[in-house]
Amino acid sequence: MDANGEELAPAVRSILDAAHERAGGEERISVDARSFSDALADAEADGRVPVIAEVKPTSPTTAGRRDDDPVDLARAMVAGGATALSVLTEPEHFGGSTDALERVRAAVDVPVLRKDFIVEESQLDLVASDLTLLIARFVDDLSGLLQAAEERGFQPLVEVHTRAELDRALDAGADLIGVNNRDLGALEVDLDTFESIAPHVPDDVTLIAESGIGSTDDVRRMRSAGADALLIGSAIMDGDVTDNVRRFTTA
Ligand SMILES: O=C(O)c1ccccc1NCC(=O)[C@H](O)[C@H](O)COP(=O)(O)O
Numbered sequence: 419m420d421a422n423g424e425e426l427a428p429a430v431r432s433i434l435d436a437a438h439e440r441a442g443g444e445e446r447i448s449v450d451a452r453s454f455s456d457a458l459a460d461a462e463a464d465g466r467v468p469v470i471a472e473v474k475p476t477s478p479t480t481a482g483r484r485d486d487d488p489v490d491l492a493r494a495m496v497a498g499g500a501t502a503l504s505v506l507t508e509p510e511h512f513g514g515s516t517d518a519l520e521r522v523r524a525a526v527d528v529p530v531l532r533k534d535f536i537v538e539e540s541q542l543d544l545v546a547s548d549l550t551l552l553i554a555r556f557v558d559d560l561s562g563l564l565q566a567a568e569e570r571g572f573q574p575l576v577e578v579h580t581r582a583e584l585d586r587a588l589d590a591g592a593d594l595i596g597v598n599n600r601d602l603g604a605l606e607v608d609l610d611t612f613e614s615i616a617p618h619v620p621d622d623v624t625l626i627a628e629s630g631i632g633s634t635d636d637v638r639r640m641r642s643a644g645a646d647a648l649l650i651g652s653a654i655m656d657g658d659v660t661d662n663v664r665r666f667t668t669a
Contacts, residue, residue, distance in 0.1 A: 425603055437541075449570055454502060467666060468647035469667050470504050471504070477651075494660040501647060502529040502549070548572070551574075578598070584597075593623055597615045629649070629651075650666060
């Protein structure tokens with residue numbers, strides 16, 4: 419069960435249990451973040467579809483694992499026109515690490531999102547990034563964690579999957595919201611999720627469509643439904659990442 423008492427897929431239960439076990443950082447971090455809104459404006463000015471390309475070595479729903487150096491992947495994604503990068507730092511289920519994020523952030527000049535399952539304030543202090551993910555479903559005190567992230571200089575991306583989570587995110591003061599098309603209860607992906615939630619998001623919120631985007635048709639569909647940017651992992655990691663990112667940024 420999650421914080422709302424809802425069932426979770428076993429893999430997600432395991433991810434969440436590991437997250438609750440993970441130690442936080444010892445010292446409070448302070449970040450001089452690269453602006454995501456500036457990066458979005460640059461992409462729009464260049465005529466690129468804003469894509470957050472994800473360095474995702476593996477996942478519970480991916481067959482196999484990609485062991486390329488994350489820095490090589492990151493540079494290849496930027497070469498394809500990525501507006502920002504997302505780097506998994508969850509070690510047990512996604513093959514990520516804080517070291518990978520640090521190295522990637524030092525190697526590129528686009529904003530970098532830390533993709534992890536943060537459940538406690540001290541876990542914000544494990545590594546610097548420009549954006550940090552907060553998953554509404556897994557965080558009890560969303561406004562407290564959002565504020566803690568902002569005080570450290572992060573741009574928090576609050577992930578939602580339902581209308582109720584959207585309302586919690588808005589009440590907490592989120593101005594950067596991602597709608598995850600993947601249901602973390604069943605691990606099923608349905609792009610209708612974004613289409614059903616997006617109309618309820620105020621215009622002054624930056625809105626990101628996450629997960630399950632596998633084709634240029636999907637990109638156009640999410641953009642038509644109001645996505646300011648797209649977060650894409652698996653479809654980029656499968657094959658030549660520069661070609662894959664370019665296909666999506668030019669869709
Ligand atoms: O991707 C998974 O298998 C997964 C399983 C359990 C919890 C979370 C999971 N993914 C996290 C993500 O948010 C995605 O990595 C991200 O949105 C990119 O999705 P995709 O383009 O479908 O790889």
